[in-house]
Amino acid sequence: MHGLLAALVATPFVAGVLAAPADRPAHPVFAFQDPEIDESSGLVVRDGLFVTVNDSGDTARVFVVDPATGETVGRTSWDADPIDDEALAPAAHSTDVWVGDIGDNLADRDSITITRVPTGRGELSGAVASYRLEYPDGAHDAETLMVDPVSGQVLIASKGFMGSIYAAPEQLTSGTNELKKVGEAPGIATDGAFFPDGKHLVIRDYDSATFYTYPGLEEVGEMTLPAQQQGEGIAVAPDGKVYVCSEGVESPVLEVAIPDRIRSVLDGDPHHPSAGPRPADDVPATTSHDDDRSPWPWAIGGGALVAIVLVLLRALRPR
Template sequence: MRVPDRALALLVAVPFVVGFTAAPADAGAEVAFTFADPEIVESSGLATLDGLVATVNDSGDSGRVFAVDPASGETVGVTRWSPEPRDVEAVAPAGPGEVWVGDIGDNRGVRESVEVLRVPVRRGDRTVEPERFELVYPDGATDAETLMTEPGSGRLVVVSKGIFGGVVYRAPARLDPDEPNRLEEVGTAIGLATDGAFFPDGRHLVVRNYGRAAVLTWPRLEEVGSFDLPDQDQGEGLAVDEDGQLLVGTEGAFSEVLRVSLPGEFQAAMAATPSPSAETSPLPADTVEPDDGYDGPGDGSDPQWGWLVAGLLVIVLPLLGVALLVLVVVSAVRGRRR
């Protein structure tokens, strides 16, 4: 069956329009390193520790964390455990030689709880039985891909992957290995969040999605600003190195990890942010005053409704494509019958 040229053009255009609604304008960056390990095929999170970069594959992989030497991109250690996780999506620092692995993905919204594991990561291979902690959301099953560690206290921070805006949750100061640990909602962040990290100053954090990153103050979660990230096939990973530069990664075999410097105006704004008081807990959720959306530095021109439009396009356009394909098939069948 031959599909008419006009219909074929429309069918091809649909996925590109969907991608375009979430695509970033390209930004300057340099290649920090390229993953050389063919086993790293869906890098879904990044964390820096002890001169190494830790990463995990997306859902469907066995329980393992890769320790990568950023000087070469070579894997220099793998930590394994069992049983297999359900949907690993993130990794965050947990202290010298350790990372938190976030088994927190829930695309279908069916998990009553999620899990984080404390895993040793260093040079050399090992099999371990990691500490496991169950996390429970205050508002039911939630999909998330962002896990961060609050400097100083070491408390975990999770950001949901909401289309119209992420919800920021904080874990208890001490996790109980035997009972579910209830997360507390403390504010909002960028929509479709795929990873995030705190800056070394402990007063700021950055959360990314597939095309943009937003810098927020901590603990008030007031937005400093947002900016486009370099264009990548499926940008998901993010880490902040000791110099405050961003490392951003993407899924895919032999993918590049890029080093991105914050725009100068962001650095100036962050330097001017006053230090938090002795009370380091975020404000209660009902007193946080989140932005209506996330903007480029100081322009106020990218309101939240933009995310609403993008989300609707992501949902509606594929359906239109399917409907168009059905019409094409029906038309072709009728043409044959004639």
């Protein structure tokens, strides 16, 4: 029953992905060559290397990949039995990464877990730290983990028709750390990342990315991402370049070009205090207007179906 319901939930969103524009400015950097990287669901760029993690079903491990070849040059594993690893974020002032065991498709977990692990070339093992987090308003599915590069504070964006951004306590402790809702997130968020200045962040869904100020969380602008098999990863490199990845064996990692109207805000251009919404004619030369289809029909249908499925799930639970 749960498998059928999950399929019903996914259908409208998959349809939305298929309807998205298929040709957007992007530069393929490399493709994962390791067959064990089959469901890349998070991405971090550090010291010229790319770090990724598979989502649910894998063991507790992350992969370090050399973009020159696409080959895995390092792995870190630790003693844990993750429920649903879905995200990565670079730890502040360190080469460590945070791994988010935050997936919760049925929204029935009492708490979620984030784990900090070292990364680099070679085989590494052991976690630096692990913490439990709890939402203040009930369980949520999530695939987006972000870390403020200045303060080190952890943020999570829930994945739903209407998403929310939650902040963890600045000082994490043993036991359960309660998250605090601090803003709204795009619907169906699949990943996010801070920019190096700590003053901006980006959150993606399957076919678009939305940019925000931080900590104000005011929307700067939105751009369409290139079509991918199942786009679930986004990373911002130390030089401000943005990369996206997707699930699938030998899936490519792409560098995406941020529109000038958004980049000017990210760079602090005083003549562009706000990029605002994307103009209707802001379509790359390689994309026809016929391909620029609105996501609203499938989003509305998907949201209604999610609500129905959630009601059914609660009704089917033993009392």
